Amino acid sequence: MADFPFVLLLAALPALGNFAGGVIAEFVDASARMLSRALHIAAGVVTAVVAVELMPQALAGGAPAWAIALALLVGGGFYMLLEWVVDRLAGADGATAGATMVYAAAGVDLFGDGLMIGVGSAVSLSLALVLAAGQVLADIPEGFAAIANLKSKGVGRFWRVMLSASFFAFCLLGATIGYWLLRGQSEALRLAALAFTGGVLQIAAVEDLMTEAHEAAEDTRWSSMLFIGGFALFTVLASYFDH
Numbered sequence: 001m002a003d004f005p006f007v008l009l010l011a012a013l014p015a016l017g018n019f020a021g022g023v024i025a026e027f028v029d030a031s032a033r034m035l036s037r038a039l040h041i042a043a044g045v046v047t048a049v050v051a052v053e054l055m056p057q058a059l060a061g062g063a064p065a066w067a068i069a070l071a072l073l074v075g076g077g078f079y080m081l082l083e084w085v086v087d088r089l090a091g092a093d094g095a096t097a098g099a100t101m102v103y104a105a106a107g108v109d110l111f112g113d114g115l116m117i118g119v120g121s122a123v124s125l126s127l128a129l130v131l132a133a134g135q136v137l138a139d140i141p142e143g144f145a146a147i148a149n150l151k152s153k154g155v156g157r158f159w160r161v162m163l164s165a166s167f168f169a170f171c172l173l174g175a176t177i178g179y180w181l182l183r184g185q186s187e188a189l190r191l192a193a194l195a196f197t198g199g200v201l202q203i204a205a206v207e208d209l210m211t212e213a214h215e216a217a218e219d220t221r222w223s224s225m226l227f228i229g230g231f232a233l234f235t236v237l238a239s240y241f242d243h
Helices: 004-027 030-058 064-089 095-123 125-152 157-182 187-216 223-237
Strands: none
Touching: 004 095, 004 125, 004 157, 030 095, 030 125, 030 157, 030 223, 064 095, 064 187, 064 223, 095 125, 095 157, 095 187, 095 223, 125 223, 157 187
8 A cells, every 4th residue: 555645646646737727728718619629538538547447456356246336336326416515505507606516526526536546546556656647637628628617707817726726635635535544444345445436437527527528519520539539548558557
């Protein structure tokens, strides 16, 4: 199991990627099509994280298949519960509520990233490394999309930068919970936790990222290719890590 300070360092990487994407959005006027394509890339990477790393690791570890499947379902349900809470907190329609939704959704995603890295570190250091690297790839376009959305809703630059910087707290909190929750636990529980985070991420990719991408602009052949390109990019990255 990796040392806790190193896990926090890894968990900071996705937040840094998100912040970098937000900085790009500050200087680039994002069209609806550009926003949609960025989200397709992010969705492709997140889907690959689940398909290439999390579920194969969970299934190959010897835990009962029913327990892995159940953990996957619980993870998806957990994310939907968080979404329901976000919807309630956002309140009425309007620019302020819309900005709240954008911020809360990004915070939930980054909390999930940190949780995944904390859980992954309980299985192996190399797994935590590749998961952190993969989420950096996904969070750059996610950060770009979040800040571009906040700009479109009239949130000032100072507050956009402050909100973007605050995303580090979500990632570090998730990593802290994942690390300490699984410290000293059985291998079966650790593998189930991988499946749980897979459920969280899969719902986030399909229901949030892809839905937002399609709402931003009509789908095209290029956007579909960018989705599979994001998947391929993470697959290549993962192949360089031996665990």
